[in-house]
Amino acid sequence: MRLALNKLGTYKIDESSYVPKYFQLKEILGKMIKGMKPAEMIPSEHQLADQFKLHRLTARQAITELVNDGLLYRVHGSGTFVAEKKVEGTSNTIACIFRNIRPKTENDNFFLEIFEAFEDELSKNKKFMLYKCLNNMNSEDEIIETVSEILATKAGGLVLDERVPDSVISKLNCPDIPIFLLHRKSPVKAVRSVVSDNKSSVSLILEYLLGLGHKKLLFIYETKAPNQLEILDELKKLSIEYNIKKSDLIIIPATEKDFSGKSYRDAARKGLKLHNPTAIIGGSDWIVSNSYTEIHKLGLKIPEDISAISIGGFDISNHLSPPLTAVRINTEEMGRMAAKAVLFPGKYPGDIIIPSSLIERASCAKSK
Known part of the structure; x- marks a missing residue:
């Protein structure tokens, strides 16, 4: 910032000009920031006012216009910084x-x-x-x-x-x-x-289910959904922190080839029959929605016999019977x-x- 102040020393406000002083300062700052790097701090309003013998509000108006032009940005409590350079000729x-x-x-x-x-x-x-x-x-x-x-x-x-x-x-x-x-x-x-925040999402689910006394968990995820793969990684890490035995966390992948949900139903049926979980976790609402079908086919009731929870919390989750508990992704x-x-x-x-x-x-x- 000291270097920026030094650069400003070569410029002056023309007191006799009909051009408003804030606009003159804006032009001066525009020339100065062309030689600066993105995220580099410019002098404060007080420093600019002192440098050019202006009222602080005049300096603020000049800076505000440059912010509105996308050349600068403010960080509350820290200062004003040079924005990333715009590409010449870019459209709106x-x-x-x-x-x-x-x-x-x-x-x-x-x-x-x-x-x-x-x-x-x-x-x-x-x-x-x-x-x-x-x-x-x-x-x-x-x-x-x-x-x-x-x-x-x-x-x-x-x-x-x-x-x-x-x-x-x-x-x-x-x-x-x-x-x-x-x-x-x-x-x-x-x-x-x-x-x-996938880590927070998984933590919310584990704390909630463990708090309800669930010990045997079934997790079904979509192999083609990158975000669900990240959720899987967080689940594996956090299960260790929450002292969940490997044998008590059943993970079943599913790969959907269309929008029928068949692969999710197949995964749910496999997990329910072979492992007898007390709670099922879905990487999405749609996965758990299809799991409901298999749960009912096996004569089980939600939540009396098995609990269900998902990551998503979109419209479909509220229209299931019973309505689905979910961690809501703020889309x-x-x-x-x-x-x-x-x-x-x-x-x-x-x-x-x-x-x-x-x-x-x-x-x-x-x-x-």
Whole structure:
């Protein structure tokens, strides 16, 4: 910041000019920050007022306009900093590579909620979403081709679906724009993530079930859902911390080939028959919804004979009988924060973790 003050010493406010003083200062600061690095702090309002013999409110107006222009950003209690450089010629669009968005009425299509919140936040900032849908998320060539097409529009940022693999992300050539990944983390350094707090979600479930006296747990997850793989990792780690025996934690993978739920029902039937758990945990509401079918087929009652809980907490969970206890993923906040992060990347230098919460309904009871 001292270097920045030194640079300002070469500039002066023209007292005789008809140009407002705040605008003169804005122009001076604009020239100064061109030679500064992103996240570098600029002089404070008081320092600028002293340097140029201005009222502090005049300095504040100049800074505020630069913040509104996206060239600076404020951190409450810390100061004002240089934002990441804008790419010349970029449009008012943010490029998005998402899965096929299905209606809310289908299964637990939480991604639509993320999508809508993301688009709404962009529109508040007079930006627009350029959305490309990938139906075949297994084809790396298709994804790379689609990303190349969408980046040719000179979009100001890129937001990716969790199902875009790291092997593809590492090949993307767009160093001048921010890239954010939704609903999972990535080891690729150029990418930041907006994710739910999976560790907290799993802790909430384990503390809740163990508090009800459950000791034998069945966990079913989708092998093609990256976020559920992260949940699985957290579950394995936390089960050790909570002193859960390996024999008391049954983990069954499922791979859904369509939206019928058959693989989830098969996994539930296998786990229920072979292991006799007292509680079933699903990596999603849709998994547990299908598990309800198998539980009823075996003549068991929820929650009298077995408790059920999921990670999701979307519309479908409240319409089951009995309504499903769940850890709620805050999809709306995930969408909003993803938009804010890609619009103002300098304010969000790392991954963004969205808190989750437990919604207690009628599907869980004390273990017999």
